[in-house]
Amino acid sequence: MTTDISHPDPAAGQRGPADHAIRQQIIDAADAHFARFGYGKTTVADLAKAVGFSKAYIYKFFESKQAIGEAICAQCLDKIMVAALAAVDEARTPTEKFRRLFSAITTKSTELLFQEKLLYDLAANSATEQWPSALGYLARVETTLREIILLGRETGEFERKTPIDETCSAIMLAMQPFMHPLLLEFNLDGLPESQTRVINLILRSLAP
Amino acid sequence: MTTDISHPDPAAGQRGPADHAIRQQIIDAADAHFARFGYGKTTVADLAKAVGFSKAYIYKFFESKQAIGEAICAQCLDKIMVAALAAVDEARTPTEKFRRLFSAITTKSTELLFQEKLLYDLAANSATEQWPSALGYLARVETTLREIILLGRETGEFERKTPIDETCSAIMLAMQPFMHPLLLEFNLDGLPESQTRVINLILRSLAP
DNA sequence: ATCGTGACCATATGCTAATTTGGTCACTCG
DNA sequence: CGAGTGACCAAATTAGCATATGGTCACGAT
Numbered sequence: 001m002t003t004d005i006s007h008p009d010p011a012a013g014q015r016g017p018a019d020h021a022i023r024q025q026i027i028d029a030a031d032a033h034f035a036r037f038g039y040g041k042t043t044v045a046d047l048a049k050a051v052g053f054s055k056a057y058i059y060k061f062f063e064s065k066q067a068i069g070e071a072i073c074a075q076c077l078d079k080i081m082v083a084a085l086a087a088v089d090e091a092r093t094p095t096e097k098f099r100r101l102f103s104a105i106t107t108k109s110t111e112l113l114f115q116e117k118l119l120y121d122l123a124a125n126s127a128t129e130q131w132p133s134a135l136g137y138l139a140r141v142e143t144t145l146r147e148i149i150l151l152g153r154e155t156g157e158f159e160r161k162t163p164i165d166e167t168c169s170a171i172m173l174a175m176q177p178f179m180h181p182l183l184l185e186f187n188l189d190g191l192p193e194s195q196t197r198v199i200n201l202i203l204r205s206l207a208p
Numbered sequence: 209m210t211t212d213i214s215h216p217d218p219a220a221g222q223r224g225p226a227d228h229a230i231r232q233q234i235i236d237a238a239d240a241h242f243a244r245f246g247y248g249k250t251t252v253a254d255l256a257k258a259v260g261f262s263k264a265y266i267y268k269f270f271e272s273k274q275a276i277g278e279a280i281c282a283q284c285l286d287k288i289m290v291a292a293l294a295a296v297d298e299a300r301t302p303t304e305k306f307r308r309l310f311s312a313i314t315t316k317s318t319e320l321l322f323q324e325k326l327l328y329d330l331a332a333n334s335a336t337e338q339w340p341s342a343l344g345y346l347a348r349v350e351t352t353l354r355e356i357i358l359l360g361r362e363t364g365e366f367e368r369k370t371p372i373d374e375t376c377s378a379i380m381l382a383m384q385p386f387m388h389p390l391l392l393e394f395n396l397d398g399l400p401e402s403q404t405r406v407i408n409l410i411l412r413s414l415a416p
Numbered sequence: 417a418t419c420g421t422g423a424c425c426a427t428a429t430g431c432t433a434a435t436t437t438g439g440t441c442a443c444t445c446g
Numbered sequence: 447c448g449a450g451t452g453a454c455c456a457a458a459t460t461a462g463c464a465t466a467t468g469g470t471c472a473c474g475a476t
Binding site: 417418419420421422423424425426427428429430431432433434435436437438439440441442443444445446 | 447448449450451452453454455456457458459460461462463464465466467468469470471472473474475476
């Protein structure tokens with residue numbers, strides 16, 4: 001085991017050949033089943049049947065059912081992250097990048113919530129149980145956030161006194177009500193104004 | 209029914225004579241039982257026996273078991289609020305009042321979590337289910353927060369451009385990770401530094 | 417060797433029946 | 447008339463069991 005604990009592995013719980021046609025088939029089947037019936041109501045025997053192999057064979061590729069859940073969850077979160085990164089790239093100023101980062105995350109998460117409730121529940125569970133997929137996602141968001149802030153400091157748009165780590169972790173915490181799936185659901189009413197208010201608050205705090 | 213919806217009534221669900229010796233006995237018994245066995249494992253028959261009256265008599269004072277839970281919960285939250293107000297009063301500057309308000313809330317909440325886990329669970333449930341007791345508590349915190357900010361604006365310690373309502377609700381949201389019982393439990397590791405960081409972030413944002 | 421599986425086990429889950437529990441009401445007693 | 451209650455009911459909870467499910471392994475096929 002050479003797993004890096006400090007940098008959660010999104011491919012945790014995987015086994016056997018890393019890129020194998022069957023692995024992808026399992027993931028595709030799992031995505032479809034989890035979305036239609038939910039993680040709990042899907043049995044690994046169902047997935048086995050869907051790909052046309054025996055249940056035991058599934059375990060050549062994943063250590064456990066939860067590992068499959070991880071993979072699907074990581075995929076969902078990855079889609080959100082990709083959209084967020086795209087939104088960030090569209091913006092020119094660090095301020096605007098900052099806004100778009102969190103707006104995109106909330107928008108995409110809300111979309112998932114309404115369109116694929118069952119996958120959203122999986123992601124919510126991943127977050128509350130602190131699965132590697134969720135931790136990895138948060139780490140990616142924080143990395144992106146840090147880059148934006150550093151950029152803003154270079155351009156003189158943001159203040160430079162506060163230690164960058166402190167700023168980042170504080171912002172991640174302050175935005176938790178919109179990042180953590182369960183909280184997002186809880187704070188749905190009031191969106192998107194409530195989020196804008198918090199973003200404005202933080203941006204005022206970043207002002208030089 | 210003349211219940212004011214916009215200003216949640218902490219005494220919601222009560223019935224009969226408002227100040228009656230028996231009512232207080234019920235509350236005391238409920239406090240003891242909920243703390244020892246939990247809300248779920250306590251039956252209203254237990255409370256009736258503890259007070260020495262019949263179960264039916266309990267319902268002369270409370271509309272439901274949940275109403276009794278509300279009362280106990282409101283009592284817990286009130287203790288936190290009292291401690292927080294005392295801490296605020298000890299401080300001179302608005303900045304320090306601000307720090308103490310949220311520090312005291314977190315400290316007291318954490319105390320409750322460790323010392324009276326079962327009552328804490330009741331409060332957590334109250335928050336997630338948005339019972340009037342929890343809403344009333346949040347309203348009181350926000351009121352106190354508003355007063356501190358207004359004071360800071362008067363003394364010139366805080367900026368005056370941002371609409372006060374926007375500032376307040378944004379801060380309440382940003383502090384949610386330490387206010388909402390479930391989130392507090394989730395964010396226990398890293399305390400109290402993580403909270404200090406968010407408080408610092410907000411204070412920077414409040415700077416004129 | 418590599419790909420693949422049926423048979424197997426301990427635990428989790430679903431299900432039904434029996435019991436508790438929250439809540440009401442007509443009623444008694446002083 | 448007001449303080450207080452036993453008897454009662456629908457809905458929730460529990461207990462106990464049959465089944466399903468997650469997971470492994472020795473083994474066969476190619």
